[in-house]
Amino acid sequence: MVRTDRPKNYGDYLRLDRLLSCQEPASTMSGSEAHDETLFIVVHQVYELWFKEILHELDSVIKMFREDYVDERNIGIAVTRVHRMVEIQKLMIDQIRILETMSPLDFLDFRGSLGGYSGFQSFQFRLIEAKLGLKREDRLVYSDRPYDSDLPDHEREILRKAEAEPTLFEVIERWLERTPFLEFGNFVFLDAYRQAADRMLDAELKAVHSDSALPEDVRNVRLKRVQDSQEHFLSVLQQEKHEKLRTEGHRRLSYKATLAALLINLYCDQPILHMPFTFLSGLLDIDEQFTLWRYRHTLMVHRMIGRKVGTGGSAGFDYLRLTVEKHKIFTDFFNLSTLLIPRSELPPLTEQVQRDLGFFYTTRKG
Numbered sequence: 001m002v003r004t005d006r007p008k009n010y011g012d013y014l015r016l017d018r019l020l021s022c023q024e025p026a027s028t029m030s031g032s033e034a035h036d037e038t039l040f041i042v043v044h045q046v047y048e049l050w051f052k053e054i055l056h057e058l059d060s061v062i063k064m065f066r067e068d069y070v071d072e073r074n075i076g077i078a079v080t081r082v083h084r085m086v087e088i089q090k091l092m093i094d095q096i097r098i099l100e101t102m103s104p105l106d107f108l109d110f111r112g113s114l115g116g117y118s119g120f121q122s123f124q125f126r127l128i129e130a131k132l133g134l135k136r137e138d139r140l141v142y143s144d145r146p147y148d149s150d151l152p153d154h155e156r157e158i159l160r161k162a163e164a165e166p167t168l169f170e171v172i173e174r175w176l177e178r179t180p181f182l183e184f185g186n187f188v189f190l191d192a193y194r195q196a197a198d199r200m201l202d203a204e205l206k207a208v209h210s211d212s213a214l215p216e217d218v219r220n221v222r223l224k225r226v227q228d229s230q231e232h233f234l235s236v237l238q239q240e241k242h243e244k245l246r247t248e249g250h251r252r253l254s255y256k257a258t259l260a261a262l263l264i265n266l267y268c269d270q271p272i273l274h275m276p277f278t279f280l281s282g283l284l285d286i287d288e289q290f291t292l293w294r295y296r297h298t299l300m301v302h303r304m305i306g307r308k309v310g311t312g313g314s315a316g317f318d319y320l321r322l323t324v325e326k327h328k329i330f331t332d333f334f335n336l337s338t339l340l341i342p343r344s345e346l347p348p349l350t351e352q353v354q355r356d357l358g359f360f361y362t363t364r365k366g
């Protein structure tokens, strides 16, 4: 919103008259006000304010990465903003403790007044999820109804638009895809990485085979684990394998972006890759904090209402418990750690590569 008048004082600047006059307990309508409903309302309103701030930061980061070229200074700004979002998320998790000073019986004093209203209908929360990159088809559905079916039309429309526009996941994927990691003169990242990974996995296999103290069954389990790792490495070394996993829904990130993210993770000590690495780590923090929030909220719900159905009509605790795993967004970035090899085994980057990367991450345009 654009302000058109000059603020007269502190209260006017912050519009406190409006802000502080919207705590209206619904329990008053049934005769007696439930004491704890004010806390319930204030806590939810504070959340909605933090959601607003997160959206403000998220929009700005998406905008920076939507461009075909991303100035390195912008990566620094994006890192700061992602860090801010993460700090807000931590506070959001801590806030749950305040609500838990209300007992389940205190909650029952006014739960009936809530009718069919639920945080499930938080439009801003849904917008954050959509803008981060949670896809409609990947959401957990209950009662066969779309997750936004209870929202007013204009909010549903904004959500649809956000889903159709590039999300944080997608702009980061495209940014990574533009990293010039395959054609570095005589340094071919994938070949160098393949040799290093083969050496590492061979050494692991030999170590298992040559350990005569291992009982047969334990040896077989360990050998199977190394073979599984080899399979996982193949998904990066062979594009067809990666594409097959993507088609089956086991991977989301494109092949090129996966390789670029791997390069950034492996060579994160290189000064030029340090900022991109910090940025990617920030995305993992966002996902991790949301997962923690979901889990913490689920625990609180279990404590408050046990296994009753939610006011929004879901199975309550059981529904929320499943969203903790299902609604993660940057899982592919977490999985990259499976593919890391020790620093001692890393093929060194040639000077040409370092120069090219420096050029890409600092000055490249168009």
Ligand code: HEM
Residues within 6 Å of the ligand: 043, 044, 047, 048, 099, 107, 117, 118, 119, 120, 121, 122, 125, 297, 300, 301, 304, 305, 309, 310, 311, 312, 313, 314, 315, 316, 317, 319, 320, 323
């Ligand atoms: C006494 C406290 C609370 C209880 C008992 C509670 C209960 C529930 C339940 C049962 C659901 C599942 C949907 C449904 O059937 O209603 C839900 C969803 C949700 N609640 Fe709460 N909630 C509480 C506090 C909060 C607070 C403080 C927030 C902050 C905004 C919040 C945000 C949400 C959100 C965003 C969802 C949707 C989660 C998803 O679908 O992934 N809840 N809540």
